[in-house]
Amino acid sequence: MGKASFVIRRSLQLVATFWAVGTVLFFLFRLMPGNPTSFVISPQMTPEARQRIIESYGLDEPMHVQYVKFLENVLTLDFGQSFHSNAPVQEVIMTYLPNTLVLMLTAFVIAYFFGITLGVLSGWYRGSRFERSTVITALLARSVPSFWVGLMVLWVFGATFNVIPMAGMTSPGVEHTSFIGMITSIDFVTHLAAPALVLAYYFMGYPLLIMRSSMLEVLSEDFIDVCRAKGLSERTIMFKHAARNALLPIVTAAAIALGYAVGGSVLIETVFAWPGIGREMVRAVLRRDFPVAQGTFMVLAATIILLNFVADLAYGYLDPRVTYD
């Protein structure tokens, strides 16, 4: 099978997967116990007023009618209006998603840069004190709850030494004319540092451990001996030959991690009062705000599905031995 037919086949699978995810989400939220109007409606409202609200959200219609409308809306990328804010779901997503992406991508880049580098080195220096300490660090990073690390960072560097801001993306009262203007300001970077580093610390363990074990596998292969026999320097062998060949598993891991990054980190967003999409997703689910919950989960699912697809394609580019059969 050629690359073109692979892309077509996978694209069709993407559509089917996306439909399945949307359908599951639609019914899952409606099968959840709890009535969305309980959260929208003031206890003081008269029964007639309650009924009008239920009708205005289309919640009085049969399930299959709601489902067909939902599919129609998804096809036009219209996820409806939030039950709570009355704002279009796209507006809700576009308000919170960029904040999350800045935080998560910053953490992701830091984590994968240091994780991969330390993974290469620990694989290369197997059995050394350095390897043991990096492995322990990686395991700690994955084991210690990130919210606890976040709270400790706030307590030590925020409350005690007062060197980091304790909450939010910007200082109180600071307004920016544009999103780009905000994220390039010193004030924003100061607020970004602590949550991004805490998240990076948590993320870092995964690429580090994968890279290390992948390196160990590659280092046992014959071509490494050939490289040495050719008289190449250790650094060249380590980074140019061994590390490049060990990168393949990282691509899959990174694609999935990037996908999940779109969902944000509820705990970190909560601890650092970061206005991200993760908190908004949880809030929407807890309040049965179906349109926002569906919209945000659909975006998350779409990102993961697409990035997996991209990872599949990248395999062939990174390793010509991979075929599309």
Next chain:
Amino acid sequence: MAEESNRVRRRSFLKATTAGGLAGMTALAGCSGGDQSGDGTEGDSAGGDSTETSGGDTTESEGSSSGSSLPTYTYVNNSQSYNPPRHDAINLIARQFNDIGMDVEVDTLEWGTLFNRVSVEYDYSFSTWHTFFTIDPVLELSSTMHSSNTGQGDGNFSGYENPDVDELLDGYMSEPDEQARVDMVHETQKILMEDVPQMPITHMPAAAIYNKNQTGNWQGELSLGFNSYWTMVNLEMKNGEDTLKGYWPETLSTMNVLGHNDENKHTYQFTVMYDTLLRLDNEGQLNPDVSLATDWNRVDETTMEYTIRTDHSWHDGEDLTAEDVAFTYNYIAENEVPLFSVQANYIEGAEVVDDSTVRINMSQALGPFNTMVATQVPIIPQHKWESRSNPSQANIQEPVGSGPLMFDYWNKGSEFGLKKFEDHFAPVSFEQRFWRIIPEASTVWELLKNGELNYEPFGRIDRSLNENQDHEAIGTVFQPATSFWHFTPNQRQDGLDDPVLRKAAVNSIPRTPIVEQILFGFPQKGFNIVSPAFGPLHTEDVTRYEESKEKARSRLEEAGYSWNDNDVLQAPSGN
């Protein structure tokens, strides 16, 4: 002395509130009338056991176990993470119920599920949450206690029906004479506290928690406590501070004053962004000095006239006129705005009499029109709203009101800012007010102490408050509030339609340990569905229920209940 003996040592108490704490629970002197010999120490469980056992033995020997079994009851509980103190309190109460022979299981549910189970499906036996009463207790009681509201989701989730109460509630609403209304609401309380369809476990306080180096003169008001309009216009700033800096744990949802869902976070903003015809002061009196209307008059049973200020304007500079006021009332009635559906039910229409006078015609007589309607309906600008056909679903980004604070900015999810409206007739003393969205409580306390925040509008009553209230930078003011933790039995379930069983349950509620230990002594023990905060509307002359499991047992025994060999409560024969 009784109070002292009711106290439970903390360790044994905590043990009791966990699943494995059965032994510790029997040491809860607070639920056995305070007359047990044990002193409630941790090692005293044997003493507690023996007290309970002997009581049970006595009852068993005297009671006939020929009655029918009562069903297993379900006490729905919120999760520990949602509200830790209430979760512990419900577990504690359920265990006390088991101690008097009721078969009670606790079902812990996610909040949305719980609320729906109770308020819509009526699928529960006992429920508890924090009830917020509004400006007039009868408004709430008409929803929760009137027999016309027992349909699904209509408000009367206890299933209580009493024609006498219906008549009193209806009479109160239409009675124009204030003293007659007071008498009616007193009578209503007496009946309700005798029938116990609902019982307050604790009367929660309104709390002003603030940085005392930056703010002062916190005066609360009846319905919105220390987040009220009255509080804001009387607040004093200190040491050159000109910004009131607050927080809220979750983001605001909307800037639509007619389209929010009555959550406090929105009400606290809109109450200072929009004027209402009348305002209450901290004595609960209508105060023309801080109101849009400087005078008012009941023309007849169904007609009110208000004299409004003619020198006031909207935040965008347009004049606020009598036409705006009449438009507001007509608009809410014509559009059947759900948020104000109760008020809209009483509004026939409004008309402008002259430049300073507005007449409001009621569709049916409403005695407390001023408190239930004139203090509640926000006056909105005609030039902004007349083109909006679906007001409750309008997506508004920059609201225009006429209150003492005007919209400044809204960084969604992060921060919401208001600034002083210089031309207001009751100006605030600060230049701006912002709320940051900070979900983490420990962060809030650090910011309060270091002055980055200077007030705590959420009013958390919890361990953190207990630990931080004595800090040199923290000031607190407490006053009775209208809200309470309610205990509500579902009368649709077998046995719970019997007032005797409900009263016995109330006798068993361990209010002392809940107040003293779970809530660190901040609230008062609950005793009346109409809180003392309501002033003249409240009466002390209601049936009081002793906090005693022995009293509960003797009450049941006198009514013909019995216990089987396993000490399980049996309904009276013939029931």
